[in-house]
Amino acid sequence: MAGSSLTSDSATLYTVNGWVKPGFEEVEQEFRQNFLERGELGAACCIYYKGEKVVDLWGGYRTLDKSEPWEENTVCRVYSTSKGMALLVIAKLNSDGFLDYEEKVSTYWPEFGQNGKSDITIEQLLTHKSGVVLLERKVKVSELHDFAGLAVLLENAEPLWEPGSKHGYHSATIGLYMQQLVQRIDPEGRTIGQYFTDEIAAPLGVDFFIGLPDSMDSRRLAEMKLINPLKAMLNIGKAPREMRRNILQPNSLLWKSMLLIENDMDSQYEELRYEEASGGGAGEARALAKVYGLLAVGGAEIGLTPETVHFISKSTDPPEEGIRDEVMGWKSLGSSGGFSKPYPVFQFAGDSAYGFSGTGGSLAFADPEKQIGYAYVMNKMGYYNINDPRESALRQAMYACISRLGE
Numbered sequence: 161m162a163g164s165s166l167t168s169d170s171a172t173l174y175t176v177n178g179w180v181k182p183g184f185e186e187v188e189q190e191f192r193q194n195f196l197e198r199g200e201l202g203a204a205c206c207i208y209y210k211g212e213k214v215v216d217l218w219g220g221y222r223t224l225d226k227s228e229p230w231e232e233n234t235v236c237r238v239y240s241t242s243k244g245m246a247l248l249v250i251a252k253l254n255s256d257g258f259l260d261y262e263e264k265v266s267t268y269w270p271e272f273g274q275n276g277k278s279d280i281t282i283e284q285l286l287t288h289k290s291g292v293v294l295l296e297r298k299v300k301v302s303e304l305h306d307f308a309g310l311a312v313l314l315e316n317a318e319p320l321w322e323p324g325s326k327h328g329y330h331s332a333t334i335g336l337y338m339q340q341l342v343q344r345i346d347p348e349g350r351t352i353g354q355y356f357t358d359e360i361a362a363p364l365g366v367d368f369f370i371g372l373p374d375s376m377d378s379r380r381l382a383e384m385k386l387i388n389p390l391k392a393m394l395n396i397g398k399a400p401r402e403m404r405r406n407i408l409q410p411n412s413l414l415w416k417s418m419l420l421i422e423n424d425m426d427s428q429y430e431e432l433r434y435e436e437a438s439g440g441g442a443g444e445a446r447a448l449a450k451v452y453g454l455l456a457v458g459g460a461e462i463g464l465t466p467e468t469v470h471f472i473s474k475s476t477d478p479p480e481e482g483i484r485d486e487v488m489g490w491k492s493l494g495s496s497g498g499f500s501k502p503y504p505v506f507q508f509a510g511d512s513a514y515g516f517s518g519t520g521g522s523l524a525f526a527d528p529e530k531q532i533g534y535a536y537v538m539n540k541m542g543y544y545n546i547n548d549p550r551e552s553a554l555r556q557a558m559y560a561c562i563s564r565l566g567e
Contacts, residue, residue, distance in 0.1 A: 174200075175229055176219035183565050184214050186557040191217045194550045201540035202230040202382055204445035205554050208453025208533035209562065216446055222382040222539065235367060235442050236382040236537040237432060239518035240331070242441025244525075245368055246338050247286065247472070247498045247516075248451065248462070249355050255468040258345050261286075261496065265337075268344050271311070275318040285337060286498030287476040289327040291319030292337070293417050293487060299336070300424045304434040307351075311340055320413075321486070327479045328413060328486030332420035334498070335438030353435040360462060366450050368443025371435035378429040381442065382539035387520065395543035400505040402490035403545070413487045439518070445535040448524035452515060453533025456526040472497025473514050473528060500525075506546040508555065521548035523555070530562060 174195040180188045187207065194200040202220035206213065222230045253259040259268070261283045266273030272280075280290045295317050303310065314336055320328070330337075335352075342352040350358065353370035361368055369376070396404055406414035421438070425431040432442050454461045459469040476496040483493045492503035499514040500506075506517070508525060509532075515525025520541030526533055534555065542548040 174220050176217065177232065178215075178217035178219075180217070181212075181214040184558070184561045186561050187215050187554055188217060190553040190557045191219065194553065195220055198550045198553070199540065200538065200550055201226075201385055202234070202236075203536065203538035203540075203550070204230065204234070204236070205536045206444075206446040206449035207535075207558055208449050208456070210531045211453065211457050213446070213450070213453075215558070218445070224383045224385055228379070230382065230539075231380075233367065233380055233444065234382050235369070235372075235376070235380045235444060236522075236539055237384055237428070237440070237442045238448070238522040238524070238537050239439045239520060241448070241516050241518035241522045241524050241537070242370065242437060242439055243334065244499060244516035245356060245360075245441055245443075245448075245451070246335060246352055246370060246437035248360060249342055249352050250282070250286065250338060251464055251468050251472050251497055252355075252359055252462070253342070253345055254471075255463060255465045258347070259341075261471060265341070268341060271315045272340075274315050277317070277319060277323070280319075280323045282341070283476065283496055284323055285330075286334070287327065287494055287496065288330045288334070288485075288498075289325075289476075289479050290323045290330070291321045291326070291328070292317045292333055293320055293328055293330050293413060295333065295420065298420055298422050299332075300422050301431050301434050301436065302424050304421075304436055307340070307343065310336060314340060325480045326486050327483070329417065329488050331417040331487065332438050333417070335436055335440075338437050339435060351435055352437050360451070361447070364450060364454070364462070366444070366447035368441065368447040368451070369432075370437050370441045372429070372432045372442060374433070381429050381432070384428055384520075385540040387541045387543065392543060398544045400490055400546065402505065403488055406487070406489045414489070417487055443537075445524075445537045448535035448537070449533045451533065452524055452526035452535065453531075456528050456531045456533050468497075472499060473512065473526075475501055508546075517546055519545060521551050523551050530559075532558070532562070534558065 204218040207215035222234045284290045339352045406412040483491045490505050495514045509527045512529040513527040517523045522537045524535040536551045
C-alpha cells in the first residue's frame with residue numbers, strides 16, 4: 161500500500177503510509193477510519209503474526225499544529241506501555257542467571273529491607289503486591305538521574321499494606337525500583353535504559369528507548385497532545401465504572417501515585433531524555449510489535465529461556481485478600497513477571513496474552529496462542545484509559561482477519 165490522502169469532515173488532509181499483507185486489509189481500513197471518524201492526530205500500528213510482519217502503518221501528524229507529518233521513523237511516547245520493555249530487562253537478567261524472581265529484593269539490595277520491606281520478593285514487587293505505591297515526597301524529572309539520592313528515598317518507603325496481602329498498581333514507583341535493581345544486578349552496573357539498548361534494542365535492530373539518547377534528533381519525536389483536565393472530568397463516563405470513584409477523589413491513591421513524578425522540564429523532548437521506566441519510554445510501534453512478536457513465538461531470539469518466558473506469561477498468584485486493585489479500583493491480576501494480563505474490564509486478548517497499555521490509548525502485547533505481536537501508538541491522548549475506540553477497532557480488525565484466514 162502506498163501513501164494516500166484522506167479528507168476529514170473538516171477538510172484537513174491526513175496521509176496514511178505503510179503496507180499490509182493480503183488478508184489484513186481490514187486493519188488498514190480501520191486505521192484510516194481512525195482519522196476520518198475517531199479524531200486521530202498521528203499514529204502508528206504494527207503487527208507480527210507467526211514471526212512475520214503483516215501490518216506496518218503510520219499516518220497523520222507528529223506535530224500539534226499539523227505542520228509536520230508522522231514519518232516512518234517517528235518516535236512516540238507510550239506512557240505505561242513502557243513498563244513492558246522495562247520488565248523485559250528483568251526477564252533477560254533472569255534468563256542470564258543474574259536474578260531470581262522468587263528471591264528477596266533485599267538479597268540484591270540490602271538497604272531496601274528497611275521499614276517492613278525485608279521479606280518482599282522481586283515477584284511481589286513487580287506484581288504490585290509489595291505496597292510501596294508512594295514515597296515520602298514527589299520526585300522531579302530532573303532528579304531521575306540522581307540515583308544515589310533516589311536510592312535513599314526508595315529505601316525509606318513504607319508499604320501501605322502487609323506485603324503479599326493486597327495489590328495495587330505501583331504506577332510510578334515500580335520504574336524507580338526496577339532502575340535501582342538493574343544497576344545492582346547487572347554485572348556492568350548499567351542503567352535500565354542502557355541495558356535495554358545494549359542487550360535488546362540494538363541486537364534486534366529496533367528503535368525503542370527508556371531515556372532518549374543525546375544523538376536522537378528531536379524532529380523524530382511526536383508531540384503529545386495531552387489530556388485536558390476539564391475535559392477529562394466531562395468525559396469521566398468513558399473511564400471504567402470501578403475507577404470513577406477514585407478519579408473523583410483528589411486525595412485518592414490513584415491520583416497520588418499517578419502524580420508522584422513531577423515534570424520540571426521545558427519540553428517533551430528534554431523530559432524524555434531522563435530514564436523513567438514507569439512511563440517515560442518512547443519508540444516506534446514496529447519496535448514494540450517485533451519484541452512482543454518474538455515473545456509470542458518463544459522469546460529465543462531475545463535470549464530468554466523457555467522457563468523465563470513461561471514465568472513472565474503466566475498469571476501471578478492472587479494476593480491473600482483478593483484481586484481488587486487498591487489503587488485502580490477494579491479487579492485484575494497480572495503475570496508473574498509483572499506484565500498486564502487480560503482482566504474483566506480489559507479483555508484485550510485471550511488468556512495466554514500479556515503486555516502493557518499506556519495512559520491515553522497505546523497498547524502493545526504478545527498473544528502466544530495466536531502467535532501475535534501487536535502495537536498501537538498515538539500522539540493524541542484519549543479519555544478512555546483502556547479500550548480506546550481507536551485502538552480497539554484495530555485490534556478487533558486484526559483478530560477478525562486472522563479468524564478469516566482460518567489459522
